[in-house]
Amino acid sequence: MKKENFIVGRIKSIKYAFAGFFLLIRTEHAIISQLIIAGVFTGMGFYFGISREEWIWQILAIGLVLGTESLNTAIEKICDFIHPEYHQNIGTIKDVASGAVTFAALTALAVGALIYIPYFL
Numbered sequence: 001m002k003k004e005n006f007i008v009g010r011i012k013s014i015k016y017a018f019a020g021f022f023l024l025i026r027t028e029h030a031i032i033s034q035l036i037i038a039g040v041f042t043g044m045g046f047y048f049g050i051s052r053e054e055w056i057w058q059i060l061a062i063g064l065v066l067g068t069e070s071l072n073t074a075i076e077k078i079c080d081f082i083h084p085e086y087h088q089n090i091g092t093i094k095d096v097a098s099g100a101v102t103f104a105a106l107t108a109l110a111v112g113a114l115i116y117i118p119y120f121l
């Protein structure tokens with residue numbers, strides 16, 4: 001098989017990555033709901049006039065949750081593809097993948113609390 005030109009290969013990878021990105025934000029309810037939450041927090045950021053440093057932490061927290069949720073979605077799709085029927089191991093794999101999202105979400109919750117609680121005091 002002919003080896004692809006480096007630049008062409010990278011451009012194609014970026015194209016596929018964006019195809020996945022748009023697929024996620026158009027079709028995945030978990031991603032859409034987290035994007036709505038991200039939008040609410042972005043609005044709060046502007047409303048309270050949070051600092052540059054707080055914006056950085058908030059953006060990182062949002063990216064962490066959305067990135068983890070996207071990988072969780074990919075794992076769910078692999079599970080459903082390789083074993084659509086009920087299986088205890090598939091259940092455990094999916095639960096563990098969701099557990100990763102919970103880690104990210106709790107981290108984001110802590111970041112959000114540290115940023116916004118002082119504005120309410």
Ligand SMILES: Nc1ncnc2c1ncn2[C@@H]1O[C@H](COP(=O)(O)OP(=O)(O)OP(=O)(O)O)[C@@H](O)[C@H]1O
Pocket residue numbers: 029030073076083084085086087088090091092094095098
């Ligand atoms: N094939 C299966 N075999 C065993 N248990 C399953 C199977 N599919 C799903 N489950 C169980 O149901 C839970 C939810 O699975 P599902 O694929 O619906 O994910 P979800 O988190 O509800 O999806 P979404 O992220 O789209 O909201 C899993 O965490 C697992 O415990």
